[in-house]
Amino acid sequence: MKYDKSMEGMIELAAALRAELGRVVIGQEAVLDLVLAGVLCQGHILLEGVPGIGKTLIARTAAATMALEYRRLQFTPDLMPADIIGTSMLDETGGGYKLRFEQGPVFANIVLADEINRASPKTQSALLEAMQERSVTVRGATMALPSPFMVLATQNPLEMEGTYPLPEAQIDRFMFKVVLEHPSHAELSGILEQSVGLGEPVARVVASAEALLDLQKACRQVVAPPDLVSFVSRLVLATQPGRPDSPARVRSYGRYGAGPRGAQSLLLAAKAAALLAGRFHAGIADVERFVLPALRHRVSVNFEAQIDGVKPEDLIQDALVYAHSHADQVPGLGPRAEAVAVPSAAAPGTAAGGGTPAAAAAGRV
The missing domain is CATH 1.10.8.80 (Magnesium chelatase subunit I, C-Terminal domain)
Structure with a gap:
């Protein structure tokens, strides 16, 4: 995919990405701006809002417009660090045995950590360490995560029973905390027309991963x-x-x-x-x-x-x-x-x- 690497070209590319996000996701305009800003800044975002207001759609659409790998991880009290990072498995090849590392869902470009405050502090720390270092360590070996790498974590502000609030030192690793609101009447009408029709719009690829890395560099040059x-x-x-x-x-x-x-x-x-x-x-x-x-x-x-x-x-x-x-x-x-x-x-x-x-x-x- 060809693109202009000049600052003018980067501005046009950012505008095209934002327009495509807005075409697929109805409403949540301020949230879309923040998600795209987080991508440009290589930052992670904590989304706070009730279920069903588009958090998953936003993350999935952002990944699709940039040809990035997207993984969704539902956090539960019994989730273990290995369920996030991955685990070593015994592999029998050629008559012998050797350990093979099976990558977890954190090895993706955009990871949606749904209801992060429902997992235990130990499991939360495993993800937050990966967010900070952009790498994971297993059995003494350090493995880099894909680039670009971004975590969109969600939490429900209403249901606090059985949750583990993020400590201050860990929540500070998120670049933004975004409070999502319910859609307006006009936005909800548009969502209904789009979602119960013949088919929802499919996000088009606007930028490659390589172009996105150049866009991130351009952001720091502002x-x-x-x-x-x-x-x-x-x-x-x-x-x-x-x-x-x-x-x-x-x-x-x-x-x-x-x-x-x-x-x-x-x-x-x-x-x-x-x-x-x-x-x-x-x-x-x-x-x-x-x-x-x-x-x-x-x-x-x-x-x-x-x-x-x-x-x-x-x-x-x-x-x-x-x-x-x-x-x-x-x-x-x-x-x-x-x-x-x-x-x-x-x-x-x-x-x-x-x-x-x-x-x-x-x-x-």
Whole structure:
């Protein structure tokens, strides 16, 4: 499959991928943007939502549009690490015996880990270690996972009985935590017309695995100016309750805030947002677009916050306001430099609407 390796060609390829995802999956526009951004950034995504709102379809369609191998793994309490990674089997060949490694479902490009919080902590750790290292170790031998490699993990926020919540250190390995919503009336009508008709649309291959690797390189080549780096740093530090200059609600209600990995994820996500919008440089609007999914699982609130109904998203919004109020201390940034609308990933060059910082772009995901 031929493709243009220039930055302009990479932008066109990203737009084509996004358009194909939107053709097959009706609704969940913000989620599709985040999944594609996760692919561009080589990041993993935690999807939180009730069953039946398209999580499996999104993962399967993303793999199909990029000619990637897709595997789905249902997590249950009796699932063992070997069921994920694979196991050594005794193989009789040529009159002798030798151990042969049978690869598990983690050896795929896109792995859907359904209801990850239903497996035991030991089994969760096996997958999360593979996510971090992008390799597995069996009997002292290290085997690399396919490239590209991405995990989409799901959890149901309503059914908590018999689950094992992910520890903070492990949940931090996910680049995004996305909260899926029920479809609107128009979206549900479209889903019904499409799914109960003569046949659902089949995703077309838009990019090869080789093209996707070049697209990931192009994402990192998007320019993030020093003033934007400083803005992200100030924003992330403002989520930490132990800092005397953090916002008041962060100091009162925060248990812990985001760290360096959160800042890295947010800045890289801003680069992906710029690429999807058809630009070679990232700005504050790109940070606002993905700030909630990049940080919500990295900010925790204390017991008093739970009593008063204060959520991590509230503290992140306070930190965002704080970062904007101090933007005049950063060279090249005025206090209202963020008021530029973010172009839609599905239609580069068109405005995505206005509103208060981050509320319109990030509030739904």
